[in-house]
Amino acid sequence: MSETSIFTDVLRWLPFVLWGFGLNVLMSVLAILLGTTAGVFLGLGQVSHTRVVGGVSRLATQLFRNAPWLVLLFYCIFLMPYSITISSATYNVPSWLRATLGFSVPVAANFSEIVRGAIGSVPKGQWEAAEALGYSRSVTLLRIILPQCTTRMLPPWMNLYALLITATPLASIVGVEEALARTQAAVQSEAQASFLIPMYVTLLMMFFLYTYPISRVSNALERRFRTV
């Protein structure tokens, strides 16, 4: 097997793997949207003065933040219903969608901590000034504290997304046909050892080219927003 034919073989499989990578991107985008939304509520819950809300939010955050992603993925894959019935119409829940939900759980917990950290990093004087001006706690949070938090939350949020996209291949373990599963399928159908390394390197490069710019931008923003 000569060099050029290996190269053309990889090229031949590239569209097939790239379509799989599209599913990785789709899962990561959906999971970051879901996880961020849930994470905002969890994070606000963590700073709540209502004891039950605060306790439950903190417990959920710690529980899902310290559990392995793969274990949470298994939870969602095995324990979620395979189909749901809404007003007599039954919809199957495809495994990629269940995996997406499995990814959004740890994302929500991590973002909850990002929100809590950002709120905590706003100087206490801001709260006191708002209180002196007669703002209620919820209005202070929404109109004064949170707007200052967005720039602080952006870099860790982008890091979280980078972490998420590199976690999506875990879905191949539970049978989602994404880029890694398709690479394995390609490698199996070619059935030659010299094909293994180029194929896996191609896949690694695919993720690297997608994730590295995000990490660079995140680092640049972090330096720019640094206040000290």
Add this chain to the structure above:
Amino acid sequence: MLELFRQFALDLKASGINLTILYDAFDFERFLSGLATTCALVVLCTFFSILIGAIGAAVLGLSRGPAAMLVRAYVALIRNTPLLVQMYFFYFAVGSLMPVGHNAIGLPVPMIGNFTWAVIALSLYAGAFNVETFRSGIGAVHASYEEAALALGYSRFKAFRYVVAPLGLRFSFASLANNLVDLTKATTVAYAIGVAELLYVSNQIWSDSLNTFEMMNVMLAIYLLLTGIVVWIIGRVQAAMRLPGFGAN
């Protein structure tokens, strides 16, 4: 006493919570061996990843040449690609190039098994994060310490080894604890290349005993416990190495 415990587990089963690992000796042993494998992975990879992190940070701290560029490329590559793909790359792709031995009955056995590949992949993965951690810890040490050491006649290497690095290490603990918790969680990925760690054996147990929900909760509890232990140990090490009047801690 043991019989009482067994009876309790069987009572639980009767009430719908089927924890086979508490009354079935076979499942119990499987579970214990999985836990031991996970712990072995955590300990070995912690050791090697800290070693990699220390070497990488030393290279970044002492050199500006091609060696530093190599370390930076390694960190960027590992951090921006999926751990699972790295593990498959090592196990399937690099593993296919490795020499193959033969066992007692003549079947081919790879010289480097899946456990070893898991240790290599996880150590390289966590090592990349540790390089960053130690580098920023060293960056937090004020330049005047190095200047003072150089003024006292230390060579650049010795100033780094005996003054800057020990101080930088103390700035790194919070981030290091974070990395090692991530590493503990990441050991589950070794499941994918068939290492019989906690997730793998739990999967076997729930496949045989059909107690998926119970085993998943047990597993979740164990991982929370393990990460708790990792954080506690780092906290103890940090407390033991504390210098009075130095640093934020």
